[in-house]
Amino acid sequence: MTVWRYARLYLEFVKQVLKVWLEYRVDFFIGALSTIVIQFASLLFVTVVFEHIQQLNGWSFYQILFIYGIAATGRSIHLIFFDNLWTLGWQYIRTGNFDRLLIRPINPLFHLIADRIQQDGVGQLAIGLVVLIVAATHDGTVWTPASLLLLILLILSSGVIFSAVNLFFATLSFWMVDSLPVMFATFSLSDFARYPLTIYNKGIRVLLTWIIPYGFTAFYPAASILEPAKFGLMALITPLVAAICSVLAYLFWNVGLRAYTSTGN
Amino acid sequence: MIRVEHLSKEYKIARRKPGLRGAAQNLFHRTYDTKAAVSDVSFSIDQGEMVGYIGANGAGKSTTIKMLCGILTPTAGEVRVAGIVPYKQRQRNARNIGAVFGQRTQLFWDIPARESFNLLKHIYQIPQHRFDENLRTFSDVLELEPLFGRPVRQMSLGEKMRCELAAAFLQDPLVVYLDEPTIGLDVSVKARIRKFIREMNRNRKTTVILTTHDMQDIEEICSRLIMIDAGRLLYDGDLRSVRQRFGNRRTIHFDLATTATDTAMPAQLAPWVFAEWEGREKVHIQFDARQTSASDVIAAMMQSYAVRDLTITDPSIESIVKDIYERGLS
Numbered sequence: 001m002t003v004w005r006y007a008r009l010y011l012e013f014v015k016q017v018l019k020v021w022l023e024y025r026v027d028f029f030i031g032a033l034s035t036i037v038i039q040f041a042s043l044l045f046v047t048v049v050f051e052h053i054q055q056l057n058g059w060s061f062y063q064i065l066f067i068y069g070i071a072a073t074g075r076s077i078h079l080i081f082f083d084n085l086w087t088l089g090w091q092y093i094r095t096g097n098f099d100r101l102l103i104r105p106i107n108p109l110f111h112l113i114a115d116r117i118q119q120d121g122v123g124q125l126a127i128g129l130v131v132l133i134v135a136a137t138h139d140g141t142v143w144t145p146a147s148l149l150l151l152i153l154l155i156l157s158s159g160v161i162f163s164a165v166n167l168f169f170a171t172l173s174f175w176m177v178d179s180l181p182v183m184f185a186t187f188s189l190s191d192f193a194r195y196p197l198t199i200y201n202k203g204i205r206v207l208l209t210w211i212i213p214y215g216f217t218a219f220y221p222a223a224s225i226l227e228p229a230k231f232g233l234m235a236l237i238t239p240l241v242a243a244i245c246s247v248l249a250y251l252f253w254n255v256g257l258r259a260y261t262s263t264g265n
Numbered sequence: 266m267i268r269v270e271h272l273s274k275e276y277k278i279a280r281r282k283p284g285l286r287g288a289a290q291n292l293f294h295r296t297y298d299t300k301a302a303v304s305d306v307s308f309s310i311d312q313g314e315m316v317g318y319i320g321a322n323g324a325g326k327s328t329t330i331k332m333l334c335g336i337l338t339p340t341a342g343e344v345r346v347a348g349i350v351p352y353k354q355r356q357r358n359a360r361n362i363g364a365v366f367g368q369r370t371q372l373f374w375d376i377p378a379r380e381s382f383n384l385l386k387h388i389y390q391i392p393q394h395r396f397d398e399n400l401r402t403f404s405d406v407l408e409l410e411p412l413f414g415r416p417v418r419q420m421s422l423g424e425k426m427r428c429e430l431a432a433a434f435l436q437d438p439l440v441v442y443l444d445e446p447t448i449g450l451d452v453s454v455k456a457r458i459r460k461f462i463r464e465m466n467r468n469r470k471t472t473v474i475l476t477t478h479d480m481q482d483i484e485e486i487c488s489r490l491i492m493i494d495a496g497r498l499l500y501d502g503d504l505r506s507v508r509q510r511f512g513n514r515r516t517i518h519f520d521l522a523t524t525a526t527d528t529a530m531p532a533q534l535a536p537w538v539f540a541e542w543e544g545r546e547k548v549h550i551q552f553d554a555r556q557t558s559a560s561d562v563i564a565a566m567m568q569s570y571a572v573r574d575l576t577i578t579d580p581s582i583e584s585i586v587k588d589i590y591e592r593g594l595s
Binding site (some may be wrong): 008009012013016019020095096097099100102103104105106107115261262263 | 276277331334335336337338352355356357359360362364366369370371373375376380383384387388389
């Protein structure tokens with residue numbers, strides 16, 4: 001009942017955003033284009049590296065590309081739908097605008113997220129899908145409807161993990177006014193996760209698997225499809241990791257919210 | 266409608282030690298000062314009342330309003346708004362209230378006003394017929410029609426405020442909190458907004474709580490005043506007795522062209538006025554309009570001094586609060 005209501009409400013927010021996009025078409029294309037350019041730069045880096053070596057720690061060019069593609073699409077889900085988390089500190093708490101969300105008869109976290117849908121993410125989604133398709137048709141994987149479905153589930157989980165980790169660190173804003181630097185520092189760790197985790201030492205692997213589980217945003221999902229014998233189990237637990245992250249982040253958000261309403265701003 | 270009992274709110278403020286060494290000490294060992302923003306305030310407001318909630322800056326007005334809205338949890342005491350404890354059931358309370366918070370917009374920045382209202386319709390689940398009817402009624406008084414197509418960021422302050430008011434009343438709230446709704450607006454917009462608030466109250470029995478620094482707002486809208494100072498309740502009663510006491514008070518500010526050698530008031534004014542010098546080239550003269558007139562004061566001053574410029578003002582909220590605080594209301 002509530003879920004249905006929120007789904008319909010979200011649709012209303014989306015409608016408004018689409019109207020704004022249509023009104024500012026040029027902005028939309030420039031935004032989308034700029035992310036495509038940024039993506040191309042890092043893809044170029046991978047290509048150049050593979051002009052000199054055949055394999056990276058046993059992973060071929062297209063396999064690396066496949067990991068990269070999952071990371072890009074997962075990240076784009078986070079960028080399109082959950083981008084407003086970045087602005088919690090400086091646009092809501094610092095300015096006092098957060099109070100506006102608290103006097104509405106809806107969940108403030110929902111309101112915060114629905115307040116913005118990021119157009120730049122569309123460019124990232126587009127390039128992520130292209131990379132994914134190119135990689136998936138060249139890396140020798142045999143695709144079945146079941147494995148495609150699994151891939152979609154894994155990518156959605158990846159987006160959820162990105163968003164949950166960000167929510168967790170955005171919540172710190174309730175105590176420190178603006179936790180943007182902490183969010184940036186954490187988020188930059190996700191760059192490591194665009195490459196096979198097997199190339200890193202144990203410390204980084206443990207960090208990216210069990211502490212800030214960015215490993216599940218790209219490498220484990222990709223590896224479980226590329227090498228099911230060795231990493232198959234990781235495919236199963238990726239959605240579970242996403243669910244646990246979300247629950248933890250939401251509980252933490254509620255703690256932060258309570259701290260905010262008891263101390264004010 | 267609203268019941269507030271022994272309401273208190275204390276803030277903890279980290280005491281900062283000065284200097285680099287102090288900053289380092291603060292990192293590891295913090296000492297806190299508690300500041301009482303609201304102390305033991307009690308009042309109750311019936312449905313349909315229009316109350317001016319006033320006090321100087323930092324007196325605790327917005328802290329109280331935030332607790333009534335459910336944005337802040339009190340340190341002690343109890344609040345009920347339409348039977349609901351706001352900070353315990355914030356979202357349920359939100360259905361019953363509307364708010365205008367001075368400079369912060371309740372609308373959506375980038376999208377046209379019409380779409381903003383439309384989103385609010387979905388957020389508050391306002392029935393379509395009620396929504397249409399409300400917008401039509403509001404448009405008559407607030408002249409919203411020409412604003413519908415424009416996003417808030419392209420509006421002037423007055424245009425924005427008209428939309429804010431419409432947004433606050435759109436969902437037929439039981440209580441509306443208005444924080445400085447007329448600040449910075451020109452006379453005609455102020456008049457329009459006051460008329461709108463009065464009509465809403467008359468036709469719908471909406472309870473209105475207004476904080477303002479504009480005495481005119483209070484005269485035209487409120488029948489009751491609640492005054493707080495330094496977090497404590499100073500006065501709660503009807504507007505009439507405050508008006509009787511202060512309504513005739515005027516202040517004239519004189520700028521002199523030359524430095525005054527003698528700061529004594531002219532003899533014919535001395536019994537009726539209270540003069541406050543600011544250096545020797547500025548003087549503020551307070552008097553009661555029933556005892557002497559502005560023209561008499563000005564004439565007498567012009568005779569005794571070379572006056573360069575003068576302005577006449579009504580008493581400010583601050584001066585009234587200060588006066589009641591120092592001398593009581595007898």
